[in-house]
Amino acid sequence: MEHPMVKCSVANCQHWEDGNNCVAETIMIEINAHAGSPLPQGSGSEQYDTKHQDSAGDVTDTCCHTFVERTH
Ligand code: SF4
Structure with a gap:
C-alpha cells in the first residue's frame, strides 16, 4: 500500500x-479518551x-x- 502524505506540525516527535x-x-x-490504551500489534513506537x-x-x-518525544 502506498503511503499517504502525512503533514504534522508536532516538531518534537521522533517521526517528524x-x-x-x-x-x-x-x-x-485514537480518540483523546483512549490515548493511553495499550495497542496489541506492531512494535516500538509504531504499535497499532x-x-x-x-x-x-x-x-x-x-x-x-x-x-x-524527540530526545535529541
Ligand atoms: S507520529 Fe509524530 S510526526 Fe507523525 S503524525 Fe504523529 S505526532 Fe506527527
Missing part, C-alpha cells in the same frame, strides 16, 4: 522531519490496533498515538 513531514511507517490515531473502533465528536477529540 523538515517540511512538517511525518515519516512513520504506521500511524495510529486493527480491531478496536471508536467515534470522535469533532477534530479536537482525536490524537496521534504514534507520537514519541
Whole structure:
C-alpha cells in the first residue's frame, strides 16, 4: 500500500522531519479518551490496533498515538 502524505506540525516527535513531514511507517490515531490504551500489534513506537473502533465528536477529540518525544 502506498503511503499517504502525512503533514504534522508536532516538531518534537521522533517521526517528524523538515517540511512538517511525518515519516512513520504506521500511524495510529485514537480518540483523546483512549490515548493511553495499550495497542496489541506492531512494535516500538509504531504499535497499532486493527480491531478496536471508536467515534470522535469533532477534530479536537482525536490524537496521534504514534507520537514519541524527540530526545535529541
Ligand atoms: S507520529 Fe504523529 S505526532 Fe509524530 S510526526 Fe507523525 S503524525 Fe506527527
